Amino acid sequence: MKKKQTLKSGEKILFIIFGVFFVLAVIAYIGLESVRLSKEEPMFKQTTFFDFSEVGKEGSKIYREARCNSCHRALRTGTSMGLILDGIGSKRDADWIESFLLRPEDVYGAQTLDHGIPPKEAAYVSRMPKDQIRKMAVFLSELKADAGSSVAKVPPPERSEFIDNMVKVWAPKEWKDKYQDIRDKPPIESGEALQE
Ligand code: HEC
Numbered sequence: 001m002k003k004k005q006t007l008k009s010g011e012k013i014l015f016i017i018f019g020v021f022f023v024l025a026v027i028a029y030i031g032l033e034s035v036r037l038s039k040e041e042p043m044f045k046q047t048t049f050f051d052f053s054e055v056g057k058e059g060s061k062i063y064r065e066a067r068c069n070s071c072h073r074a075l076r077t078g079t080s081m082g083l084i085l086d087g088i089g090s091k092r093d094a095d096w097i098e099s100f101l102l103r104p105e106d107v108y109g110a111q112t113l114d115h116g117i118p119p120k121e122a123a124y125v126s127r128m129p130k131d132q133i134r135k136m137a138v139f140l141s142e143l144k145a146d147a148g149s150s151v152a153k154v155p156p157p158e159r160s161e162f163i164d165n166m167v168k169v170w171a172p173k174e175w176k177d178k179y180q181d182i183r184d185k186p187p188i189e190s191g192e193a194l195q196e
Contacts, residue, residue, distance in 0.1 A: 047149030048086040050075070050142050059139025062132045071114060071122065074143060082114060082122075087145025091153040098137035102126050155183050 007015070036043050052060065063074075071082035088097070100107040104115035104126065114122040125133075148156025155163065167181070 047146045048151065049144055049146070050089075052142050053138065055135055056139045056142040059135035059137070063136050063139055066125070066128065066132075066136070068125075068136075074140075084151060085140055086143050087149060087151030089141040089143045090145040090147075090151070092141065094134075094137045094141035097140050098134055101128075101133045101137060102130075159183070 069078035
């Protein structure tokens with residue numbers, strides 16, 4: 001009869017290490033889910049919002065059908081291969097987005113990865129009918145973000161000790177003479193489009 005194969009000690013150690021990670025992951029998952037379910041408020045604050053116009057709604061339909069989601073993330077769907085588009089309307093207005101979709105490289109003033117001329121993967125976008133591009137631009141410009149959220153261009157309305165410390169530690173001295181701190185400018189309403 002064939003001898004029963006036993007595990008070598010190296011294999012046993014690997015299995016044990018894997019087992020420990022697995023058990024820890026299960027415990028962490030159960031812990032996190034029970035905290036999340038017992039909370040009244042959402043665990044992560046929602047910092048993006050939208051209020052679509054009629055054209056914006058049409059644009060969202062075109063956006064969905066044009067496979068933008070295969071690279072972008074917006075409204076909780078899509079992937080993060082390209083940029084996340086939630087909140088983009090607080091950084092760019094419809095005209096900027098429209099020009100970008102039509103002439104990506106000119107607007108970026110730099111090499112692009114996927115938008116642009118063939119064989120780039122998103123080259124088809126600038127060839128879509130102009131009215132569809134306009135509607136998508138309006139839709140995207142209506143995806144807003146709260147001031148201070150990671151996708152907003154404007155800092156939080158209140159002074160943040162964390163940001164103060166980061167600026168103190170990381171911003172070189174000469175920047176202070178060269179650039180104006182955006183937080184010292186007059187307050188900007190949340191969601192207002194800013195252009196570079
Ligand atoms: C193959 C992947 C891919 C597809 C498909 C794609 N994009 Fe993009 N998108 C990108 C990448 C990557 C960037 C960054 C610019 C670049 O390098 O091309 C970008 C940038 C953008 C930007 C500029 C964002 C900013 O703030 O700079 C907009 C707007 C945009 N895409 C909209 C769209 C729309 C609308 C569609 C569908 C019609 C689409 N994209 C399809 C990958 C993609």
